[in-house]
Amino acid sequence: MNRAAAVALTALAPVSWGSTYVVTTEFLPPDRPLFTALLRALPTGLLLLAVTRALPRGAWWWKAAVLGALNIGAFFPLLFLAAYRLPGGVAAVVASVGPLFAVGLAALLLSERPTVRTLATAIAATLGVSLVVLQAGAAFDLVGVIAGLAGAASMSAGVVLTKRWGRPEGVGPLAMTGWQLTAGGVLIAPLALLVEGAPPAFDARGLAGYLYLALINTALAYWLWFRGIERLSATSAILLGPLSPLTATVIGWAALGQALTAVQLMGMTVAFGATLVGQLGPRRTRAEVPALDPAGSTTAGSTTAGAPAPARPALAGDRSPAGEPEPEPERAYASTASTGTLTKQTAPAVAAAITGTVAKTSPEPRTP
Secondary structure (H helix, E strand, O other): OOOHHHHHHHHHHHHHHHHHHHHHHHHHHOOHHHHHHHHHHHHHHHHHHHHOOOOOOHHHHHHHHHHHHHHOHHHHHHHHHHHHHHHHHHHHHOOHHHHHHHHHHHHHOOOOOHHHHHHHHHHHHHHHHHHHHOOOOOOOOHHHHHHHHHHHHHHHHHHHHHHHHHOOOOOHHHHHHHHHHHHHHHOOOHHHHHHOOOOOOHHHHHHHHHHHHHHHHHHHHHHHHHHHHHHHHHHHOOOOOHHHHHHHHHHHHOOOOOOOHHHHHHHHHHHHHHHHHHOOOOOOOHHHEEEEEEOOOOOOOOOOOOOOOOOOOOOOOOEEEOOEEHHHHHHHHEEEEEOEEEEEHHHHHHHHHHHHOOOOOOOOOOOO
């Protein structure tokens, strides 16, 4: 799969997450965010475990628990806490700083050196999201801001560690998704029961909303997300995050009749442009550009494994296959060492050194 296809498929995850707001407000019982998070994670994780029939082994028990806590178990409650304590726009802006956390963690754990372009792209994405969702007079709550920042840091750490640890041999991304959703759901369950009490009653409309969130918005989306992390750098993956608030804004305009201002359109352009720039591959340095060897083929500083090394040009005095000395090439030009220019003596020899061959000529006649 080429990079463009990997980016496009991975981007479907944050696009799907952008639909969470409208599904939650239009289909689900109100004021039950933790119960919604629990139904997104635990039943879906158990379903994937039953389908894949793969359980962690050895160190992967605690690794799956850590990843499940960072990506699901801690991220969901912190996200909902920020959403309840802050206006929706402020919460989205706080969450959009995730790429900056990812840049720092990737440099620390993955040796991905942050570039000026990467930092500028992350800042531009946050600025663009701010223009889209932030409204004048928005209130800031310290607890909500801390929760939003902690949620963004949690997901960024989960992405970077997912990239660092990879997955066990013979285990597919679907099984890894099941492990993390189950671990995260187990962490959310006691919190949901403690804070929100017994599960609420819901009708067929609510059931449809929960099924969409569990199967499409979580199982499929997180499978695409973890699969994409394997193929993209950590910073490239996390820079797809702004697509989520952008999608939510577009859905609100198209489905709920919410108006879009010129400032919001400009912010969408900035955020989407930053997302695209964040998917560009790293620039090639001069050391990475293949060089031309004297015969005109490309080399990278060493011969290809299994291929014979190029033969040096034949020189005067070498033995021919018959054992006779190779005749000396005719000297028509010579180089003037002091000036670096060519005068009469060695043009055929220079040409022979460039092409890697020597034309056989008759030896110079001897004078009696």
